[in-house]
Amino acid sequence: MAKTVKKNYYRILLQWLVLLGIAYLVVRPRIDKAYTADFEAYCPFGGLQAFSSFLANNSLACSMTTTQISMGLALILGIFVFSKLFCSYLCPIGTFTEWLGRVGKKLKMNFVITGITDRILRVFKYAVLFITFYYSVTSSELFCKTFDPYYVVFSGFSSDVVLSYAIMALFLAIPGSFFVRQFWCKYFCPLSAASNIFTYGYIFLGITGLYALLVLAFGLNISWIWLLGALSLAGVLLETVKLKSWGMPWFRITRNADTCTSCTLCDKVCPMAIKISDKPVVDHIDCHLCGDCITRCPEKDTLQINRKRLNWLPATATAVLIVAGLVFAAFTDIPTINQRWGSPEQMENAGVYRQSGLASIKCFGSSMSFANHIKELKGVLGVETYVGDRSVKVFYDKSVLKEDDIRRAIFTPVSSVIASPGDGIKTVSVAEAAIDKFFDPNDAMLLGIRFEQNKGIMAVQTVFGEPVHTLVYFDNNLINIDKIGKLIEEKRVTWMVDGETRAAETGFTVASIKMKENKLALSDYLALMYEPVEMSFNGFEEYNPDQLDSLDLDFPGAADPAFSDMPWYLLSHVSNDKGVVRFQSIFTNSGIKLRLIYVPALTNKNKLITLLNQPELDIHMSDGTRQVMKNPYKF
Ligand code: SF4
Ligand code: SF4
Numbered sequence: 001m002a003k004t005v006k007k008n009y010y011r012i013l014l015q016w017l018v019l020l021g022i023a024y025l026v027v028r029p030r031i032d033k034a035y036t037a038d039f040e041a042y043c044p045f046g047g048l049q050a051f052s053s054f055l056a057n058n059s060l061a062c063s064m065t066t067t068q069i070s071m072g073l074a075l076i077l078g079i080f081v082f083s084k085l086f087c088s089y090l091c092p093i094g095t096f097t098e099w100l101g102r103v104g105k106k107l108k109m110n111f112v113i114t115g116i117t118d119r120i121l122r123v124f125k126y127a128v129l130f131i132t133f134y135y136s137v138t139s140s141e142l143f144c145k146t147f148d149p150y151y152v153v154f155s156g157f158s159s160d161v162v163l164s165y166a167i168m169a170l171f172l173a174i175p176g177s178f179f180v181r182q183f184w185c186k187y188f189c190p191l192s193a194a195s196n197i198f199t200y201g202y203i204f205l206g207i208t209g210l211y212a213l214l215v216l217a218f219g220l221n222i223s224w225i226w227l228l229g230a231l232s233l234a235g236v237l238l239e240t241v242k243l244k245s246w247g248m249p250w251f252r253i254t255r256n257a258d259t260c261t262s263c264t265l266c267d268k269v270c271p272m273a274i275k276i277s278d279k280p281v282v283d284h285i286d287c288h289l290c291g292d293c294i295t296r297c298p299e300k301d302t303l304q305i306n307r308k309r310l311n312w313l314p315a316t317a318t319a320v321l322i323v324a325g326l327v328f329a330a331f332t333d334i335p336t337i338n339q340r341w342g343s344p345e346q347m348e349n350a351g352v353y354r355q356s357g358l359a360s361i362k363c364f365g366s367s368m369s370f371a372n373h374i375k376e377l378k379g380v381l382g383v384e385t386y387v388g389d390r391s392v393k394v395f396y397d398k399s400v401l402k403e404d405d406i407r408r409a410i411f412t413p414v415s416s417v418i419a420s421p422g423d424g425i426k427t428v429s430v431a432e433a434a435i436d437k438f439f440d441p442n443d444a445m446l447l448g449i450r451f452e453q454n455k456g457i458m459a460v461q462t463v464f465g466e467p468v469h470t471l472v473y474f475d476n477n478l479i480n481i482d483k484i485g486k487l488i489e490e491k492r493v494t495w496m497v498d499g500e501t502r503a504a505e506t507g508f509t510v511a512s513i514k515m516k517e518n519k520l521a522l523s524d525y526l527a528l529m530y531e532p533v534e535m536s537f538n539g540f541e542e543y544n545p546d547q548l549d550s551l552d553l554d555f556p557g558a559a560d561p562a563f564s565d566m567p568w569y570l571l572s573h574v575s576n577d578k579g580v581v582r583f584q585s586i587f588t589n590s591g592i593k594l595r596l597i598y599v600p601a602l603t604n605k606n607k608l609i610t611l612l613n614q615p616e617l618d619i620h621m622s623d624g625t626r627q628v629m630k631n632p633y634k635f
Pocket of ligand 2 (some may be wrong): 255259260261262263264265266267276277296297298299302303
């Protein structure tokens with residue numbers, strides 16, 4: 001009877017949990033349109049880059065938060081004590097390429113590279129590691145996003161991806177690992193290189209400690225690039241020369257030679273193709289304590305961890321480290337940027353203002369824009385931003401500024417046209433709403449989208465206040481103030497982009513809402529919300545008024561927010577007739593009018609109406625070129 005082959009359920013369980021987590025991130029945004037999947041939310045490699053950026057620049061890279069940093073620190077601790085647990089139990093690229101390699105092996109198309117070729121190929125991953133950290137720390141953007149096969153696939157080749165790098169990485173990871181055992185992991189993965197450097201724990205701590213001593217104790221100005229170079233070089237030398245871990249981790253696979261029958265089943269099952277059957281202790285640099293060999297060995301207690309029945313330990317340690325990392329992240333707050341402009345004495349007495357719910361604080365770049373903006377306010381001494389909860393801390397001189405001044409400086413007023421005034425409308429009603437949890441321009445954008453889907457609301461303006469005041473301009477024949485209040489408090493907003501539904505949750509509550517006493521005359525509303533489009537050309541000033549005539553036409557299309565730039569293009573098109581010398585949009589109580597001033601000796605009304613109704617507009621661009629555009633107007 002054929003013997004049942006035991007399976008390493010601890011490992012399989014964790015690998016499948018990770019894959020299910022990724023599947024959840026893929027599927028949920030399709031069901032819940034307000035949900036945005038973050039495929040890097042727990043990435044320890046992103047965390048290591050962000051932490052390096054924090055140590056070198058006092059800022060975090062990209063949109064990294066304490067969560068990824070905690071995962072990175074948990075990874076290092078795990079390697080020091082146990083082994084490369086992330087590679088073994090969690091890495092989706094490792095899981096996928098290992099399974100791919102098994103298919104290749106079944107088809108007898110997978111082989112192992114050995115000898116000098118193996119040693120030389122191992123250098124590549126250290127080069128990738130050096131380049132990745134160098135560019136991530138110097139630019140505060142995660143360089144790994146340009147090529148990481150996992151990010152490339154699950155971000156759907158996002159704009160951060162560099163196509164040539166991505167294609168190369170995918171080629172090395174997918175066909176590479178099909179034909180060669182763990183081709184990507186062994187030779188090109190930068191996290192594998194970083195993990196191996198941590199595996200040489202004493203060397204890592206020695207070099208890092210020496211660097212810290214020289215910089216911190218002796219005050220030498222040595223760039224972090226030297227530390228990165230020294231660690232990468234140490235990794236290359238130790239791995240290519242020795243191929244063995246050194247000093248760490250503390251837990252290793254041990255083999256009892258007395259009970260071993262040299263069947264070599266362990267050698268065959270090892271995903272890293274390590275020859276286990278002739279070693280008393282597996283100290284190969286590639287061993288990541290997966291335990292597959294222990295599960296496969298038919299001789300009881302022959303393969304163990306530290307000569308004990310600890311095959312449950314690595315998976316348990318992986319789970320404990322993840323939980324510990326998450327708990328640590330929940331109680332730690334590392335700012336994305338941390339800038340100080342005040343002297344130490346000023347900082348000691350500084351006031352601190354915290355504002356959360358700022359959707360525009362989403363990465364390093366937007367944090368820097370915020371810092372540059374708020375720095376211009378006299379009395380601001382420093383700023384910290386936290387992309388995790390989209391909040392900022394502003395440090396200020398209490399003798400110069402009050403909290404309200406800072407809040408006002410952070411506030412960005414919005415004035416947005418939502419729909420054209422309807423036919424026959426002569427006056428516009430105005431509702432004034434004070435809205436809680438409504439501050440950011442992004443909030444105004446979401447409310448604008450919701451209003452757009454309801455007839456009658458024409459425009460929204462936000463005015464600084466506590467809470468922010470919002471003016472809603474509407475046609476009270478089509479919608480009333482109660483309905484507007486209900487729309488503001490709806491919890492969800494959905495909209496379409498390129499045929500796909502998007503959604504977002506909003507938590508706005510109306511603190512108060514009232515009608516403004518006086519309605520606005522339509523002409524006043526138009527003058528308030530629209531820029532007049534007017535320009536003279538074709539030698540306007542050379543003519544006397546008695547040489548000119550005018551053509552006035554209804555121009556309702558000029559109020560359409562979907563074509564806000566088009567009146568300027570129409571102006572350019574009309575200027576092609578040398579008899580037209582002035583173009584002017586006029587706001588009246590019957591809507592927007594177009595007035596063309598022209599020279600009757602050169603052109604006439606019929607020619608102008610034909611020109612205005614041409615199906616395509618012939619436009620002069622500012623760079624001297626010409627462009628043709630579909631004409632949306634009918635006169
Ligand atoms: S030696 Fe054993 S524990 Fe280490 S990688 Fe190979 S199969 Fe896994
Ligand atoms: S599988 Fe077990 S018995 Fe067979 S060679 Fe490996 S350690 Fe020895």
